[in-house]
Amino acid sequence: MKKQVFDIISLAPSNKRYFPAYMKKEDWMGEEYVKYTELEIPLGHSRYGGPVIDLPEGVQVPQGMRFAAQLDLSEISKYDVAGRLPKKGQLIFFSDIMSDSGKVLYTTVANENLCRNIIEHEDNFWEGVLIDKVWSDRESWNERFRKPEDNWDKQYVNETGLLWDDFAGSEKSKIFGIFTHCQLEQTEIEQITNADKIVLLQIGENGFNDEGVFSVLIAEKDLEKLNFENCEFYWGQT
Template sequence: MDKKKQIFEIISFTADDREYYPASMEHENWMPDNFVKHTEIDIALGQSRYGGPIVDLPPGVQYPENLRFAAQLDLSKFSPYDKSGLLPKKGQLIFFAEIMNDTGKVIYADVANEELVRTTKEHEDNFYTGILIDKIYTDTETLEERYEEPEDEDDEEELNEQDEVWNYFSGCEKSKIFGIYTNCQLQEEEIEEVAFSDKVVLLQIGENGFNDEGVFSVLMPKEDLKNLNFDNYEFIWAQS
């Protein structure tokens, strides 16, 4: 089969239309109407979200030093859309990161939401605002979708056999689990190498209401995910 036509099953998700920021911050003129203080939004324990000052941790787990809360996934909401069966059926995946040096930590805990302990850590660093995850659904994608017709003569130098060019920014608009790695800084061969390797996209937060310009990704070996071993992963921030 042509690799470009291979279908990748993914779990896509969308952003809530509100964005919340630390209540200790002053409201700035640049903030749009959908920006609210974190004390003005109702967030259930364990509710899936991206960034912000609020994280719900398993009992006895401390907020990691030198990292920022990046995301929290309620797996009971995501696993029904997982055709691969790789994700745990329930529990929490919690991500902390420092995108300036591509480091981080992933915590998996099979803990009921009502047992989680809410921790609030207000700051003005990366991930200081938060966005709730809204809709979750099954989707598919192919490498073929990342090619397009050339727009100008300069593009013609990079034509493939189908007279198309690689779109470096294709895929940036998606937030998902699994599928094709997205990094607008990489050549198509580098993206293909990851896509057909033993790595999986454990998390991608894209530009569909979450990030303005950039994609946050977490990669890990597929076998480690099967074995619930969350010690080996890569954190990547790809500025678009």
């Protein structure tokens, strides 16, 4: 029997978005857009994308990938009710979303000993957003269904009169819980979620991404061993 309710860690963005210093602010950019040089970004602070990367000394961004995110585990793990995450250190994510590939680095180097790197570019993840709020939360399979809107929808309702919503969950940024990918069928989402795969990170459309969901999965046994070599990377967007 599949699990119905999941403990998750929810993530919310800062009200500022930062971009490379060499770029000109375009007319379409709102007041929330600032150059990274105009924003205070503490070493090791959790964030998504952008040109500012805090890495252990001597570590470089993997060739062919972009910096995608980093999580300050000393803060994030406070909201991990299941105790799955390490209590300190950083998880740093790199990805090439065009090929659904990436790499996750786990380091126990203290925040103050990380080295700041600036890599300005106009590729995927060119703009950055700090993670401003983190909290313990829950989600359930019920959230993935909706009421039919017309007669066409009614052809596909389940026994409870509801319809699977391909886009439900896309508005969330989180750790753990139900896998989200609008291009996969209900059975595929259920199969992945109910297997031994864990959502190590999902960045959705709640102020981080305008469109699309970036997700990283890890096998449960690998997370227990702190082995981040076999993570799976997904970008879901219509």
